[in-house]
Amino acid sequence: MKVNFTLNGKKVQAETAQSIRLLDLLRDEFNLTGTKEGCGIGECGACTVLLNGYAVNSCLVLAAQIDGSEILTIEGVAGEKELHPLQKNFLKFGAVQCGFCTPGMILSAYSLLGQKQDPTEEEIKDAIAGNLCRCTGYKQIIEAVKETAKEMHAGSYTSVNDKR
Amino acid sequence: MKTSIEILTPKTLTEILGILSERQEILTLIAGGTDVITGLKQESKRFKDTEVLVDVNHVPELKEIKHMPEKITIGAAATFSEIYNNSIVSNELPILKKAVSTIGSMQIRNRATIAGNFVNNAPCADTVPALLVYNATIEIESMNSKRETYLQEFLQGPYKTQLKKDEVVTKINIPVPTKSFTGDFYKLGRRRAVAISRITLAVLMELKENKINKIRIASGSVTPIGTRFPELEIFAMENDVNDNLFKTLASRMGEEIIKITGLRWSSAYKLPVVQQMFYQLLKGIERRSL
Numbered sequence: 293m294k295v296n297f298t299l300n301g302k303k304v305q306a307e308t309a310q311s312i313r314l315l316d317l318l319r320d321e322f323n324l325t326g327t328k329e330g331c332g333i334g335e336c337g338a339c340t341v342l343l344n345g346y347a348v349n350s351c352l353v354l355a356a357q358i359d360g361s362e363i364l365t366i367e368g369v370a371g372e373k374e375l376h377p378l379q380k381n382f383l384k385f386g387a388v389q390c391g392f393c394t395p396g397m398i399l400s401a402y403s404l405l406g407q408k409q410d411p412t413e414e415e416i417k418d419a420i421a422g423n424l425c426r427c428t429g430y431k432q433i434i435e436a437v438k439e440t441a442k443e444m445h446a447g448s449y450t451s452v453n454d455k456r
Numbered sequence: 457m458k459t460s461i462e463i464l465t466p467k468t469l470t471e472i473l474g475i476l477s478e479r480q481e482i483l484t485l486i487a488g489g490t491d492v493i494t495g496l497k498q499e500s501k502r503f504k505d506t507e508v509l510v511d512v513n514h515v516p517e518l519k520e521i522k523h524m525p526e527k528i529t530i531g532a533a534a535t536f537s538e539i540y541n542n543s544i545v546s547n548e549l550p551i552l553k554k555a556v557s558t559i560g561s562m563q564i565r566n567r568a569t570i571a572g573n574f575v576n577n578a579p580c581a582d583t584v585p586a587l588l589v590y591n592a593t594i595e596i597e598s599m600n601s602k603r604e605t606y607l608q609e610f611l612q613g614p615y616k617t618q619l620k621k622d623e624v625v626t627k628i629n630i631p632v633p634t635k636s637f638t639g640d641f642y643k644l645g646r647r648r649a650v651a652i653s654r655i656t657l658a659v660l661m662e663l664k665e666n667k668i669n670k671i672r673i674a675s676g677s678v679t680p681i682g683t684r685f686p687e688l689e690i691f692a693m694e695n696d697v698n699d700n701l702f703k704t705l706a707s708r709m710g711e712e713i714i715k716i717t718g719l720r721w722s723s724a725y726k727l728p729v730v731q732q733m734f735y736q737l738l739k740g741i742e743r744r745s746l
Contacts, residue, residue, distance in 0.1 A: 311461035311509075313493070333494045334564060335650060346537070346566040352493050353567070356463035357511055400562060421649035422561020 297358050299324075300368025308355050315339045315350040318365060326366035326395045330424070337423035340396035341365050347403040347422075366395035369402060371455030377443055378402060378452075381436040389428040397423045401437045405452040410445055413438070457497045463509045469517055469597070472624055475510055477599040480621035482507040487533045488567035490560070491576060502576075518626060521545065530628045532571035532594075537562070539570060548632060551658055554641040555586035561650045571625040574607065577617045577681055584611070584682030585658035586641055587628065588674035595627040604629070614680045636662045637670075638745045640737045644729065653677045655730055659737050663745045668692050668701075673709070678730055679716050688712055697742060706735040 295306045299322065306321050318324045318341070330338035332351050339350040342364040369376045378398050381387070388394050397420055404411055404419035411419070416437050417430075425433065443449055463486075466472045476483065484506040486492045496503050512518055518533040523544045530539065536556045539545050545553050559565055559573075559582050571594075573581045584607070592607045599622065607628075610618045619625065639660035645651025656676035662669045671692045676682040688708055695701050710731045714723065 310463040311457065311496075332497065334490055334560075337561065337563060340563055343566075347563050348566050349490075349563045352488075352490050352563075354463060354489065354493065354509075354511075356465065357489070357513065359465070403562075418649075419562055422563045 293356060295355050295359050297360060298362040300364060306355070310354065310356040312355045313351055314341070314353040314355060314358055314363070317355045318350060318363075324365050324367050328392055328395060330392070335422075335424070336393075337396045337400065337420075338393055340399045340423060342399055342403055345403060345406055347400045347419075349422075364399065364402075366398060369398060374455075376402075376455065377449055378405070378436065378440045381439045381443075382433070385432045385436040385439065387428055387432040387436040393423055393425040393428070397425065397433055401433075401440070402452055404437070405441060405444065409451075410441055411437075457499070458506075461496070461507060461509060463511055465511045465514050467514050469515055469624075469626065472510060472512060472515065473597060473599045476622045476624060479508070481505055483510055483621070484508070485510050485512055485575075485624060487512050487569040487572045488535060488564075490564050490568045491572060512624065523548070523632075526632060528630045528632060530570055530630070532625045532627060533569045536560075536565035536568055536570070536573075540565065549586075549590065549630060551589060551639045551641045551660060552583065552586045552630075555582050555643070555656070555658065558582055558641075558643040558645075558653070564650075570628060574611065574682075575617060575619060575625060577611050577613070577615050579614055579679065579681055580653045580656075580677045581682060582643060582653055582656055582676065585656050585674035585676045587630070588682055588684050589639060589658045589660040589672040590630045590633065591672070593629045594625050595629065596623050597626050598623045608684060611681050633660070634662070636664075638663075638741050640741055642733050642737055644733065655726060655733065656682075657730070657734055657737060659734075659741060661738075661741050661745075663697060663742070666697050668695055668697060673734075675713070675730070678713055678726055683716070685709065685712055702735050702738040702742075705738065706731040709734050 293310050318327050328338035330336035334349045334352045340347050341350045344362050378401055400420045400423050416434050482505055486509045512533050519531045521534055521542045521544055522529045528548055536559050540556045573583045587607050593604050594607055594610055595604050637660050642657045643653045644655040645653050655678045658674045661671045671689050673685045673689055692705055710727045
């Protein structure tokens with residue numbers, strides 16, 4: 293079947309088996325390998341992407357289900373010239389060690405900041421509870437998200453979609 | 457996972473019912489897919505005959521949450537995030553909101569749906585005890601029939617419901633709770649987030665002149681299916697509210713659970729935890745009712 297959707301801001305079409313997972317579609321058809329497969333059963337969050345702005349596990353979405361939707365992967369987060377403030381702050385706060393959870397972690401945080409400009413620590417924890425990290429530790433990640441929210445609040449960035 | 461599976465994406469309820477009226481043996485309904493897709497991937501026996509998935513996500517009337525004069529109606533395919541963020545649910549159904557907030561992760565709550573939580577009648581479905589204390593009914597349709605049943609009756613046994621192969625759950629109806637009711641929900645999992653529940657409890661209670669005027673009690677996970685405790689509810693009513701009553705109720709609740717499940721290897725742990733948590737729920741509700 294043909295699936296039409298918006299991928300990282302561009303309209304795309306894929307010819308694919310209907311029952312293929314969104315995760316495989318992104319990695320195998322579009323070579324967007326920033327989206328990782330961890331557990332494959334919706335527990336680890338490594339495959340997190342945004343579906344119409346909301347974080348979902350791409351291992352639990354089928355290609356046929358995204359027809360007409362907007363998908364954002366980690367490859368679509370940075371601007372043309374600069375990394376996204378979330379990415380910069382992940383680097384600044386040492387929130388990346390092995391990096392396997394990082395794309396999903398950033399997308400969960402991105403979705404949160406899209407809905408709440410000034411999240412509490414509890415809201416940050418809740419937003420990334422579905423993203424398992426086994427080496428960096430969550431503290432640095434939470435601090436990076438907090439700092440980004442603070443920058444957005446201070447007006448350095450108008451919204452989470454603000455790209456440079 | 458079978459690659460030959462076909463996926464249909466009907467846009468109206470009539471279309472869904474039309475599809476379900478034939479070839480039911482090879483059809484499986486899918487909404488959030490958090491259960492079905494993992495099941496298919498693991499080649500679960502539940503889906504061995506599935507050749508076609510019917511995706512019900514694109515039918516707006518199955519997603520609506522509405523406040524009618526007497527009841528609140530929640531579309532079967534409303535996601536947990538949609539329910540959690542809905543102002544009607546926040547104002548009128550706090551126990552459901554709390555139950556929903558404990559489910560899975562944000563990613564799961566953004567996809568998983570309320571009817572999907574109970575149509576396979578897993579004992580650990582977190583919304584079930586909350587829906588049971590709210591006396592929820594569900595509407596079920598097929599091409600030739602439309603019926604409404606209490607959720608408790610719909611849930612027949614572990615992984616068994618009344619749902620027939622040509623039927624779809626369309627709505628959950630909840631009578632608007634009177635403001636004098638206070639309640640709470642408790643979930644115990646093996647960790648604090650993204651956990652499958654081991655024990656869930658829901659209580660809804662109305663206190664009047666220091667007596668329990670009405671009370672509804674339900675559990676999940678700790679019983680084979682989510683269930684109410686009618687005998688305990690009757691016993692509790694018209695009693696003076698004090699610490700002793702709550703202790704007696706907690707102890708009797710444990711006895712009733714053992715009556716249903718028999719002693720299990722986990723009873724030594726779960727029983728005192730259920731009793732203690734139930735006691736604390738009652739104390740908390742009492743505090744907030746004063």
